[in-house]
Amino acid sequence: MKKTLIFRLLLMAIFSISLFSCINEEFTAENSNTSLSSKITSRDSYKKASPWKEDEIFITKTQEVFLKIANPKYVQSKYGELYWNYAMSFGQFGENYLLVPVVRENKVSLLMEVVRKEDKVYFYEKEDAELIDFFNSVLFSTIIDFKESFVSSERNTAKIAAYVCTKRTIIVGCPPGVPDCVPITKTQTVCERKEGGGVPPKTFDPIGLDGGGGGGGGGGYDYPDPPPTDPCERMKALTQDPKVQNAVKNLKEHLTSGAGGEKGWKFNKTGEPTQTTQNANHSVNFGDASKLNGAYHNHTGTGVDMFSATDISTLIEIARYQSIGNAGNGFMGFVAPNGIHYVMSFNGNHVNLPTVGSYSETDILSWDTQQVILMFALLKNPEFKGPGGVLNSKGLEQIFFKTLQRMGLSNKVMLQSIDSNNNISEVKLNSNGTTQPIPCP
Amino acid sequence: MKKILTATILLISTITFFQSQVIAPLNNSEYDTPTNSYFKDLNNELDPYIGTWKSTFQGKTVLIKITKQLKRPYELFDKNFYKDQLIMRYEIRDSANKILESSLNNSYTNNDIKYLIQSLGTNIKGNNEVDFLFSGGNCSVGYGFIYITKANSNQLKWSYYPGTTTRIDSICPPNKDYTIYLPETEGLIFTKQ
Numbered sequence: 001m002k003k004t005l006i007f008r009l010l011l012m013a014i015f016s017i018s019l020f021s022c023i024n025e026e027f028t029a030e031n032s033n034t035s036l037s038s039k040i041t042s043r044d045s046y047k048k049a050s051p052w053k054e055d056e057i058f059i060t061k062t063q064e065v066f067l068k069i070a071n072p073k074y075v076q077s078k079y080g081e082l083y084w085n086y087a088m089s090f091g092q093f094g095e096n097y098l099l100v101p102v103v104r105e106n107k108v109s110l111l112m113e114v115v116r117k118e119d120k121v122y123f124y125e126k127e128d129a130e131l132i133d134f135f136n137s138v139l140f141s142t143i144i145d146f147k148e149s150f151v152s153s154e155r156n157t158a159k160i161a162a163y164v165c166t167k168r169t170i171i172v173g174c175p176p177g178v179p180d181c182v183p184i185t186k187t188q189t190v191c192e193r194k195e196g197g198g199v200p201p202k203t204f205d206p207i208g209l210d211g212g213g214g215g216g217g218g219g220g221y222d223y224p225d226p227p228p229t230d231p232c233e234r235m236k237a238l239t240q241d242p243k244v245q246n247a248v249k250n251l252k253e254h255l256t257s258g259a260g261g262e263k264g265w266k267f268n269k270t271g272e273p274t275q276t277t278q279n280a281n282h283s284v285n286f287g288d289a290s291k292l293n294g295a296y297h298n299h300t301g302t303g304v305d306m307f308s309a310t311d312i313s314t315l316i317e318i319a320r321y322q323s324i325g326n327a328g329n330g331f332m333g334f335v336a337p338n339g340i341h342y343v344m345s346f347n348g349n350h351v352n353l354p355t356v357g358s359y360s361e362t363d364i365l366s367w368d369t370q371q372v373i374l375m376f377a378l379l380k381n382p383e384f385k386g387p388g389g390v391l392n393s394k395g396l397e398q399i400f401f402k403t404l405q406r407m408g409l410s411n412k413v414m415l416q417s418i419d420s421n422n423n424i425s426e427v428k429l430n431s432n433g434t435t436q437p438i439p440c441p
Numbered sequence: 442m443k444k445i446l447t448a449t450i451l452l453i454s455t456i457t458f459f460q461s462q463v464i465a466p467l468n469n470s471e472y473d474t475p476t477n478s479y480f481k482d483l484n485n486e487l488d489p490y491i492g493t494w495k496s497t498f499q500g501k502t503v504l505i506k507i508t509k510q511l512k513r514p515y516e517l518f519d520k521n522f523y524k525d526q527l528i529m530r531y532e533i534r535d536s537a538n539k540i541l542e543s544s545l546n547n548s549y550t551n552n553d554i555k556y557l558i559q560s561l562g563t564n565i566k567g568n569n570e571v572d573f574l575f576s577g578g579n580c581s582v583g584y585g586f587i588y589i590t591k592a593n594s595n596q597l598k599w600s601y602y603p604g605t606t607t608r609i610d611s612i613c614p615p616n617k618d619y620t621i622y623l624p625e626t627e628g629l630i631f632t633k634q
Contacts, residue, residue, distance in 0.1 A: 262605050281621050282603045283582045289609045303585050303604020310581055314609050361580065362553050364612070368581040369554055372574050372604075376561045377517055380470035 046084050050138070051146045052168060053270045055089035059098055062114050063087075065121055065221050070206035078205070080104030082112060086139055090190035091148065091166025093269060093293075095227050096323050097193060099126065101135040108135045112204045115193055117325070118229075120220030123204035134188040137172050144173035144183060148270070165191035192324045229328070232440035235343060235416050235424045238331065243273050244296075251298040251335045264297035267331075289317035293329065299336035304375050306396040307332065307344055309367035309403050312413060313359050319346035320353055327353065328414075338390065339420055342400075342427075347414040354408065367406050371399050393417065397427050397435035416440075467525065468562045476520035479512060486563050487527050489591055490571055494631035496599070498624035502534045505631060506545065513559075529558035529573060529587075533622045542578070542622040555579075558587060575623065580613035581606050583621040592630060600627040 046060050063084050075082070080102045087100045095116055102110040111126040137143070147169040167189040174181040228234045238244050247265035254263050264276035264284035269291055276284050276297070284297040295318065299305045307315075311332055318330035327350050333343035346353070378384040378395040386392030391399075397415065404410050415427040417437055425437035463478040467486065471478075482488075487509055496503045508530075512523040532543040544556035557576045565572045570588040577584030585603040592598045601623055608619070 264607065281582055281619050282585075282605050283580070283619055284605065284607045285613075286607060286609045289611060295607070297605070297607055299605045302602040308581070308606065310612070311607050313612055314607055317609055317611055359612075361612075362555075365555055365576055365581050365584075366552060368584055368606075369557075369574065369576045372584065372586075373515070373561060374517060376565065376572065376574070377471045379565060380468070381472045 044084075046087070049085035050088050051143065052088070052091075052148050054087065055093045055095060055098065058089060058093075058095040058114075058116070059084065059087045061095070061224060062098065062116075062121055065223060066123070066206055069221055071208050074208040075206055078208075079112075080109055083108075083139065086135065088135075088168075090168065091269065092192065092323050094323055094326050094329055095223075096326065099131070099135075099190070101132075101139060103139070106140070108132050108139060111135065113193075113201065116223055116226065117220065119223050119226045121223045122220045123206060124201035125204045126201070131188055131190070134168075134170070134186055137170055137184075137186050141170075142173040142175065143170050145171040165189050227329075231328070231345065231347075231414055231416070231426060232424060234328070234345070235418075236440065238294075238343070239418060239422050239424065243267065244294075247273055247296050248333070248335060248341070251296060255298055255300075255335065255337060260300065262298055262300060264295060266292055267294040267296070269293055286314060289314065290321040292318050293322070294318065294331040294333070296333045296335075299334055299340075301337040301390070304371045304396070304399060305336035305338075305340050305391070306371070306399050307334065307342065307403075307415075308371060309359075309364045309407060312344070312403065312407060312409065313364055315344055315346060315413065316353060316409075320350070320356075324350060338386070338388070340393070340396070341418040341420075343416050343418060345414050345416075346412065348412050352412060359407065363407075367403055370406065371403055374399050374402060393437075394435060397429075398433070400427075401429045401435065468564065471517045471520065471522055474520075474522070476522070478520075478522055480522065480524040480562075481512075482509075482525035487525060487560065487571065489594075490527055490589060490597065493634040494597060495634050496624070496629055496631040498626065498629060500536045501541065501622070501624075502538075503624055503629075503631070504532045504534075504545075504634075506530045527560040527571060527573070529560075531556075531558070531623065541620075575601070575603075577603075577606070578621070579617045579619055580608045582608075582619045583623060587623075595633050597631050597633075599624065599629040599631055601625050 046056070046063050048054060048056055048059075066082075081104070083101045083103050087098050089098045092098075097116070098114045100112040100114065101108040102112055109132070111128065111132060113124040113126040115122045115124065149167050167187060169185060169187045172184045172186060174183070228237055244267070247267075251263055251265070262282055262284050264286060265273050266276060266286055267273050276286060282300075286292065286295045295314065311334075315330060315332045318332065319327040322328075322330045327346045327348060329345070331343055331345045333341070335341045375391055375395065378398065379389070379391055384392055384395030384398070400415055401410075404413055417425050417427055424440040426440065428436050428438055430436055463475055464483075465474055465478050465480050467480050467482050469480060490507050491509050493504065493506050495505075506529070507527050509525065510528055511525050513526050514521065514523055516522070528549065530544045530547060532545050533541045535541055542556070544558075547556060549557050554576045556578060558573050561572050561574050563569070563571050566588060568588070568590055570590045573587040573589060575584055575587055583603045584606065585601065588600045590598045603621055603625060613619070
């Protein structure tokens, strides 16, 4: 009797243990699968999990480069798992910069910083404790709110060209099982990466070059199809961008609609292009230049159908807030009656930009006035008079280059004209003061 | 002998001085005219517009005071010129007689030409008009052409065409007034006061 009871108890114990193990294995496997499918994408295609807008083109292309050259076992062993879905460009676009969280033992232990210079990408270790903590919260906490804003800062009191930083904020809610906690706010600011000075960053080695090997490494890795730097190529890309095409089409339709007045379009760094206030005192307000990559508006034909000194000052500010090395990506364009369509961009680097506050309101007003005086004078000469007695392109372009000269910006701003078939020409100033359109190839 | 020599030198200097300054009609082109030229109102085309004129527009009272200034210097095509010009100052009051905008006390002797209305010439549109340029208010808002013609000996007609401006917050703060107060219309009658 006693032996039978013990045997039955043993059988029950064995059965219970087996049952418990199965349940636990199933639970563990299910948990693992959930965490893997949503977060780990070392080898999977990138699917954005960051709540903010990111430079997804750069993340996708960088991941491709990385996966092509990396030794996955080496990376896993030395660093951990790269969570590409949570890569962040932190408000920087133009395929230039991002941070990829590296996870070990279910927490972010390191960031991989990726920087593009022309047609190469470079990988660096970033061991910023606060930034790592921020990424940990984004990846593994319950986020109940998030925000982003741009801040600019000047390097020193001499007001050397400002650079742009992006501030991201998250509000972390209560973890499961703790319903009455106080939400925590976390903020991190990442600025444009500065070149030169300080301790060189440590290279993130995806291959295992510690033991030797050639190619890449400190020299960077080939980056496919970098964004164009040639002005013609850059402008072609712009005119082929559906967002720009739609805005230009909208402005041209406005010109022929008979409604009169001015409209403007802002090409925002984040989100879709937005319209400015319409028909308000003949003044198109573009707002905060730090949030813009470009701007477009129309003229009505009653004044000077060319970029004013005010427009040029606006372009300088838009260029100032482009990422380092990409001041030329900022643009301003306008359309006017009689098929007039011009775009301008800065033709230099950030160090070539006039310092903040270089132009007073008095200066700008004076230059704008002088444009009209020059137009009035040119109209007396048949060489500059077009159909309908308005100033022709030769005259308009003279006004533009004279204004640049007055603003100390000769050879620093590029002017391109675009015809009705979207053919682009760079307008050059000859040494004798005349202008000449050079068609793009 | 000494007197003859002095007189000769004086004569040559006088001839040289007057030869170096070309007197040209008011509307001649600066493009083809040598530096130091003086665009003079030889036919007194500008004189009939001198005076104080008044109108009302959209419930506002508009007062303009036009004066003539001789030989005002300016630069164009990297050359220095002089021109006889009309200068227009104005004051706009609302229906409660509150001043909305006024340039009546502006001297325009320094570089600040905000609210300046200056004549550039006559008849560029072919309507026997005087062609004025308004420099605009804050951030050049409203800058553009004003064309004035004589309706009769006691009245003139005003047509104003503001051009397009753009602005951003860092250069043109949002808290400034960007209203165009000048009457944006065609053929507005002003009566001499």
